Amino acid sequence: MKGFFKKAAALLMAGLMAGSMAAVPAFAEEAEDAAPEKVELNVAYMPNYASLWSVLTGMDKGYFEEEGIEIKLWEFADGPSEIAAMEGGSIDLAYIGHGAHKLCIKGQAEIFAPSSVHSTDRVIVLPSSDVTSTDDLANLKGKKVAYTAGSSSETALNGALAVAGLTIDDIDAYEMDATNMVAAMASGSVDACFAWNPYSNQILENNEDAVELEFATNSVNLSSWICLPSYAEENQDILLRFSRALYKAMEFSSQPENWEYAVGLYAKQCAKDVDACMVETNDATWFSADDIRTGLEDGTISDYYQRQQQMFIDSGDVEEEVPLENYVMFDLMKEALAE
CATH class of the missing domain: 3.40.190.10 (Periplasmic binding protein-like II)
Structure with a gap:
Protein backbone atom coordinates (compact mmCIF):
# COMPACT_ATOMS: atom_id res chain seq x y z
CA MET A 1 0.00 0.00 0.00
CA LYS A 2 2.84 2.31 0.90
CA GLY A 3 4.35 1.63 -2.51
CA PHE A 4 1.11 2.58 -4.15
CA PHE A 5 1.00 5.97 -2.41
CA LYS A 6 4.65 6.62 -3.29
CA LYS A 7 3.94 5.92 -6.97
CA ALA A 8 0.79 8.08 -6.90
CA ALA A 9 2.68 10.96 -5.30
CA ALA A 10 5.47 10.64 -7.84
CA LEU A 11 3.02 10.67 -10.74
CA LEU A 12 1.19 13.68 -9.31
CA MET A 13 4.45 15.59 -8.86
CA ALA A 14 5.54 14.76 -12.41
CA GLY A 15 2.22 15.94 -13.73
CA LEU A 16 2.47 19.21 -11.85
CA MET A 17 6.01 19.77 -13.08
CA ALA A 18 5.03 19.00 -16.67
CA GLY A 19 2.09 21.36 -16.41
CA SER A 20 4.31 24.10 -14.99
CA MET A 21 6.92 23.61 -17.71
CA ALA A 22 4.23 23.72 -20.38
CA ALA A 23 2.89 26.93 -18.90
CA VAL A 24 6.28 28.70 -18.97
CA PRO A 25 6.62 29.05 -22.77
CA ALA A 26 2.96 30.11 -23.07
CA PHE A 27 3.46 32.78 -20.41
CA ALA A 28 6.70 33.91 -22.04
CA GLU A 29 4.96 34.16 -25.40
CA GLU A 30 2.20 36.31 -23.91
CA ALA A 31 4.78 38.55 -22.25
CA GLU A 32 6.61 38.91 -25.54
CA ASP A 33 3.40 39.96 -27.31
CA ALA A 34 2.62 42.48 -24.57
CA ALA A 35 6.07 44.06 -24.60
CA PRO A 36 7.63 44.53 -28.06
CA GLU A 37 11.37 44.88 -28.33
CA HIS A 118 -3.13 70.48 -50.27
CA SER A 119 -3.92 71.67 -53.79
CA THR A 120 -2.91 75.33 -53.67
CA ASP A 121 0.40 77.17 -53.45
CA ARG A 122 1.43 80.53 -52.02
CA VAL A 123 3.80 83.34 -52.92
CA ILE A 124 4.86 86.26 -50.73
CA VAL A 125 5.36 89.53 -52.58
CA LEU A 126 6.66 92.99 -51.75
CA PRO A 127 5.39 96.20 -53.41
CA SER A 128 8.53 96.18 -55.59
CA SER A 129 7.22 93.05 -57.32
CA ASP A 130 4.28 94.96 -58.86
CA VAL A 131 2.14 91.94 -57.95
CA THR A 132 -1.01 92.79 -56.01
CA SER A 133 -3.15 89.74 -56.81
CA THR A 134 -2.86 86.34 -58.45
CA ASP A 135 -3.98 88.00 -61.68
CA ASP A 136 -0.70 89.95 -61.67
CA LEU A 137 1.72 87.03 -61.38
CA ALA A 138 3.06 87.81 -64.87
CA ASN A 139 4.55 90.96 -63.31
CA LEU A 140 7.19 88.73 -61.72
CA LYS A 141 8.98 88.89 -65.06
CA GLY A 142 12.41 90.41 -64.52
CA LYS A 143 11.94 90.51 -60.74
CA LYS A 144 14.21 89.02 -58.07
CA VAL A 145 12.50 85.89 -56.75
CA ALA A 146 13.82 83.66 -53.95
CA TYR A 147 13.19 79.94 -53.65
CA THR A 148 14.71 76.78 -52.16
CA ALA A 149 15.72 74.15 -54.70
CA GLY A 150 14.48 70.60 -54.27
CA SER A 151 11.71 71.58 -51.86
CA SER A 152 8.03 72.51 -51.99
CA SER A 153 9.28 76.06 -52.52
CA GLU A 154 10.58 75.17 -55.99
CA THR A 155 7.35 73.34 -56.78
CA ALA A 156 5.33 76.42 -55.84
CA LEU A 157 7.61 78.62 -57.95
CA ASN A 158 7.10 76.37 -60.99
CA GLY A 159 3.36 76.45 -60.41
CA ALA A 160 3.28 80.25 -60.27
CA LEU A 161 5.37 80.54 -63.41
CA ALA A 162 2.99 78.19 -65.22
CA VAL A 163 -0.03 80.22 -64.10
CA ALA A 164 1.69 83.42 -65.26
CA GLY A 165 2.83 81.97 -68.57
CA LEU A 166 6.48 82.49 -67.64
CA THR A 167 9.57 80.32 -67.37
CA ILE A 168 12.46 80.36 -64.92
CA ASP A 169 14.47 82.32 -67.50
CA ASP A 170 11.95 85.17 -67.34
CA ILE A 171 12.75 85.98 -63.70
CA ASP A 172 15.90 86.77 -61.74
CA ALA A 173 15.85 83.61 -59.60
CA TYR A 174 17.78 83.46 -56.33
CA GLU A 175 18.23 80.00 -54.82
CA MET A 176 18.65 80.08 -51.02
CA ASP A 177 17.54 78.27 -47.90
CA ALA A 178 14.40 79.35 -46.09
CA THR A 179 16.18 81.11 -43.22
CA ASN A 180 18.05 83.36 -45.65
CA MET A 181 14.75 84.05 -47.41
CA VAL A 182 13.47 85.68 -44.22
CA ALA A 183 16.43 88.07 -44.17
CA ALA A 184 16.31 88.75 -47.91
CA MET A 185 12.64 89.74 -47.78
CA ALA A 186 13.19 91.90 -44.69
CA SER A 187 16.00 93.82 -46.39
CA GLY A 188 14.21 94.08 -49.74
CA SER A 189 17.03 92.21 -51.50
CA VAL A 190 14.38 90.23 -53.38
CA ASP A 191 10.92 91.18 -54.63
CA ALA A 192 9.11 87.94 -53.92
CA CYS A 193 9.68 84.51 -52.45
CA PHE A 194 8.22 81.05 -52.15
CA ALA A 195 8.53 79.93 -48.54
CA TRP A 196 6.66 77.65 -46.14
CA ASN A 197 5.76 77.84 -42.49
CA PRO A 198 7.17 78.82 -40.09
CA TYR A 199 9.28 81.00 -42.42
CA SER A 200 6.24 82.43 -44.23
CA ASN A 201 4.84 83.74 -40.96
CA GLN A 202 8.22 85.18 -39.99
CA ILE A 203 8.44 87.07 -43.29
CA LEU A 204 4.95 88.49 -42.90
CA GLU A 205 5.61 89.49 -39.28
CA ASN A 206 8.91 91.20 -40.16
CA ASN A 207 7.58 93.20 -43.10
CA GLU A 208 4.19 94.93 -42.92
CA ASP A 209 4.30 95.57 -46.69
CA ALA A 210 4.60 91.87 -47.51
CA VAL A 211 1.49 90.14 -48.84
CA GLU A 212 0.88 86.42 -49.18
CA LEU A 213 -1.15 85.32 -52.20
CA GLU A 214 -2.68 81.88 -52.66
CA PHE A 215 -3.14 80.46 -56.14
CA ALA A 216 -4.55 77.21 -57.51
CA THR A 217 -2.52 75.08 -59.91
CA ASN A 218 -4.52 71.81 -59.97
CA SER A 219 -1.51 70.39 -58.20
Missing part, protein backbone atom coordinates in the same frame (compact mmCIF):
# COMPACT_ATOMS: atom_id res chain seq x y z
CA LYS A 38 12.39 48.42 -27.40
CA VAL A 39 14.00 50.53 -30.09
CA GLU A 40 15.25 54.12 -30.22
CA LEU A 41 14.64 56.04 -33.44
CA ASN A 42 16.21 59.28 -34.63
CA VAL A 43 13.42 61.13 -36.44
CA ALA A 44 13.88 64.23 -38.59
CA TYR A 45 11.34 67.03 -38.70
CA MET A 46 10.98 70.61 -39.88
CA PRO A 47 9.85 73.33 -37.46
CA ASN A 48 6.27 73.60 -38.70
CA TYR A 49 2.86 72.20 -37.81
CA ALA A 50 2.68 70.01 -40.93
CA SER A 51 5.79 68.15 -39.82
CA LEU A 52 4.94 67.74 -36.14
CA TRP A 53 1.16 67.48 -35.72
CA SER A 54 1.00 63.69 -35.69
CA VAL A 55 4.37 62.59 -34.32
CA LEU A 56 4.14 64.84 -31.25
CA THR A 57 0.62 63.57 -30.60
CA GLY A 58 1.87 59.99 -30.76
CA MET A 59 4.68 60.77 -28.35
CA ASP A 60 2.47 62.68 -25.90
CA LYS A 61 -0.34 60.11 -25.95
CA GLY A 62 2.07 57.22 -25.41
CA TYR A 63 1.23 55.50 -28.72
CA PHE A 64 4.89 55.03 -29.66
CA GLU A 65 5.71 53.85 -26.16
CA GLU A 66 3.00 51.17 -26.53
CA GLU A 67 4.94 49.91 -29.55
CA GLY A 68 8.24 49.91 -27.66
CA ILE A 69 9.52 52.93 -29.58
CA GLU A 70 11.45 55.84 -28.10
CA ILE A 71 11.76 58.82 -30.41
CA LYS A 72 14.49 61.43 -30.54
CA LEU A 73 13.53 64.41 -32.68
CA TRP A 74 16.06 66.31 -34.80
CA GLU A 75 15.27 69.58 -36.56
CA PHE A 76 16.12 70.23 -40.22
CA ALA A 77 15.36 73.07 -42.62
CA ASP A 78 14.12 70.96 -45.54
CA GLY A 79 13.52 67.48 -46.93
CA PRO A 80 16.68 67.10 -49.05
CA SER A 81 18.78 67.85 -45.95
CA GLU A 82 16.90 65.17 -44.03
CA ILE A 83 17.50 62.58 -46.74
CA ALA A 84 21.20 63.49 -46.80
CA ALA A 85 21.30 62.91 -43.03
CA MET A 86 19.63 59.51 -43.45
CA GLU A 87 22.21 58.59 -46.05
CA GLY A 88 24.89 59.66 -43.59
CA GLY A 89 23.47 57.33 -40.95
CA SER A 90 22.37 59.88 -38.33
CA ILE A 91 18.62 59.76 -39.06
CA ASP A 92 16.31 56.73 -39.28
CA LEU A 93 12.97 58.20 -40.37
CA ALA A 94 11.84 61.61 -41.63
CA TYR A 95 8.87 63.72 -42.53
CA ILE A 96 9.11 65.45 -45.93
CA GLY A 97 7.08 68.07 -47.73
CA HIS A 98 6.05 67.93 -51.36
CA GLY A 99 9.30 68.92 -53.07
CA ALA A 100 11.50 66.18 -51.66
CA HIS A 101 9.18 63.49 -53.04
CA LYS A 102 11.03 63.70 -56.33
CA LEU A 103 14.04 62.20 -54.54
CA CYS A 104 11.82 59.27 -53.55
CA ILE A 105 10.77 58.84 -57.17
CA LYS A 106 14.47 58.77 -58.09
CA GLY A 107 15.06 55.94 -55.62
CA GLN A 108 16.77 57.76 -52.76
CA ALA A 109 14.01 57.06 -50.22
CA GLU A 110 10.75 55.15 -49.77
CA ILE A 111 7.40 56.43 -48.52
CA PHE A 112 5.78 54.37 -45.77
CA ALA A 113 2.98 56.71 -44.62
CA PRO A 114 1.10 59.71 -46.12
CA SER A 115 0.57 62.70 -43.84
CA SER A 116 -1.38 65.51 -45.53
CA VAL A 117 -2.33 67.05 -48.87
CA VAL A 220 -1.36 67.69 -55.54
CA ASN A 221 1.07 68.67 -52.84
CA LEU A 222 1.62 65.72 -50.55
CA SER A 223 3.64 65.33 -47.39
CA SER A 224 4.79 61.90 -46.24
CA TRP A 225 6.93 59.86 -43.87
CA ILE A 226 10.00 58.23 -45.41
CA CYS A 227 13.05 56.06 -44.83
CA LEU A 228 15.95 54.81 -46.93
CA PRO A 229 15.30 51.76 -49.16
CA SER A 230 17.89 49.77 -47.19
CA TYR A 231 16.17 50.65 -43.90
CA ALA A 232 12.80 49.57 -45.31
CA GLU A 233 14.25 46.23 -46.36
CA GLU A 234 15.87 45.52 -43.00
CA ASN A 235 13.33 47.00 -40.57
CA GLN A 236 9.82 46.12 -41.72
CA ASP A 237 8.70 45.36 -38.16
CA ILE A 238 9.87 48.71 -36.83
CA LEU A 239 8.16 50.56 -39.68
CA LEU A 240 4.97 48.63 -38.98
CA ARG A 241 5.07 49.50 -35.28
CA PHE A 242 5.89 53.16 -35.97
CA SER A 243 3.06 53.36 -38.52
CA ARG A 244 0.52 51.84 -36.14
CA ALA A 245 1.35 54.47 -33.52
CA LEU A 246 1.44 57.26 -36.10
CA TYR A 247 -2.00 56.36 -37.48
CA LYS A 248 -3.49 56.39 -33.97
CA ALA A 249 -2.11 59.88 -33.52
CA MET A 250 -3.38 61.00 -36.92
CA GLU A 251 -6.85 59.69 -36.18
CA PHE A 252 -6.94 61.87 -33.06
CA SER A 253 -5.24 65.10 -34.16
CA SER A 254 -6.77 65.25 -37.65
CA GLN A 255 -10.09 66.14 -36.00
CA PRO A 256 -10.66 69.94 -35.82
CA GLU A 257 -11.74 69.72 -32.19
CA ASN A 258 -8.25 68.40 -31.35
CA TRP A 259 -6.21 70.91 -33.36
CA GLU A 260 -5.68 73.16 -30.36
CA TYR A 261 -4.16 70.23 -28.47
CA ALA A 262 -1.80 69.37 -31.36
CA VAL A 263 -0.86 73.02 -31.89
CA GLY A 264 0.00 73.30 -28.19
CA LEU A 265 2.49 70.46 -28.53
CA TYR A 266 3.97 72.00 -31.67
CA ALA A 267 4.29 75.45 -30.10
CA LYS A 268 6.03 73.97 -27.07
CA GLN A 269 8.44 71.91 -29.17
CA CYS A 270 9.45 74.90 -31.28
CA ALA A 271 9.14 77.57 -28.55
CA LYS A 272 6.50 79.53 -30.46
CA ASP A 273 3.34 81.46 -29.66
CA VAL A 274 0.29 79.18 -29.70
CA ASP A 275 -2.02 81.71 -31.38
CA ALA A 276 0.54 82.34 -34.13
CA CYS A 277 0.85 78.60 -34.68
CA MET A 278 -2.90 78.06 -35.03
CA VAL A 279 -2.93 79.66 -38.48
CA GLU A 280 -0.86 76.74 -39.78
CA THR A 281 -3.78 74.36 -39.29
CA ASN A 282 -5.17 75.86 -42.51
CA ASP A 283 -2.11 74.84 -44.52
CA ALA A 284 -3.43 71.43 -45.61
CA THR A 285 -5.94 68.63 -45.23
CA TRP A 286 -4.67 66.46 -42.38
CA PHE A 287 -5.23 62.76 -43.09
CA SER A 288 -6.98 60.63 -40.49
CA ALA A 289 -6.25 56.91 -40.34
CA ASP A 290 -9.68 56.30 -41.83
CA ASP A 291 -8.95 58.72 -44.70
CA ILE A 292 -5.89 56.68 -45.62
CA ARG A 293 -7.62 53.33 -45.15
CA THR A 294 -10.49 54.39 -47.42
CA GLY A 295 -8.10 56.08 -49.86
CA LEU A 296 -6.06 52.91 -50.23
CA GLU A 297 -9.23 50.93 -50.95
CA ASP A 298 -10.72 53.28 -53.53
CA GLY A 299 -7.43 54.33 -55.16
CA THR A 300 -7.40 57.95 -53.93
CA ILE A 301 -4.00 57.63 -52.26
CA SER A 302 -2.34 56.02 -55.26
CA ASP A 303 -3.94 58.67 -57.49
CA TYR A 304 -2.44 61.41 -55.33
CA TYR A 305 1.06 59.95 -55.71
CA GLN A 306 0.55 59.31 -59.44
CA ARG A 307 -0.54 62.90 -60.05
CA GLN A 308 2.33 64.16 -57.94
CA GLN A 309 4.82 62.16 -59.99
CA GLN A 310 3.31 63.53 -63.20
CA MET A 311 3.84 67.07 -61.88
CA PHE A 312 7.53 66.34 -61.45
CA ILE A 313 7.72 64.83 -64.94
CA ASP A 314 5.98 67.87 -66.44
CA SER A 315 8.36 70.23 -64.65
CA GLY A 316 11.41 68.26 -65.83
CA ASP A 317 12.47 67.26 -62.30
CA VAL A 318 11.84 63.58 -63.10
CA GLU A 319 12.79 62.19 -66.51
CA GLU A 320 10.36 59.30 -66.89
CA GLU A 321 7.49 57.54 -65.16
CA VAL A 322 8.36 55.15 -62.33
CA PRO A 323 5.98 52.49 -60.94
CA LEU A 324 4.54 53.78 -57.66
CA GLU A 325 5.28 50.45 -55.98
CA ASN A 326 9.00 51.17 -56.45
CA TYR A 327 8.92 53.85 -53.77
CA VAL A 328 5.49 53.86 -52.04
CA MET A 329 4.98 51.06 -49.50
CA PHE A 330 1.25 50.48 -50.02
CA ASP A 331 1.34 46.97 -48.53
CA LEU A 332 2.85 48.19 -45.27
CA MET A 333 0.25 50.97 -45.06
CA LYS A 334 -2.55 48.43 -45.42
CA GLU A 335 -1.01 46.09 -42.87
CA ALA A 336 -0.57 48.85 -40.30
CA LEU A 337 -4.14 50.03 -40.76
CA ALA A 338 -5.60 46.51 -40.63
CA GLU A 339 -4.53 45.94 -37.05
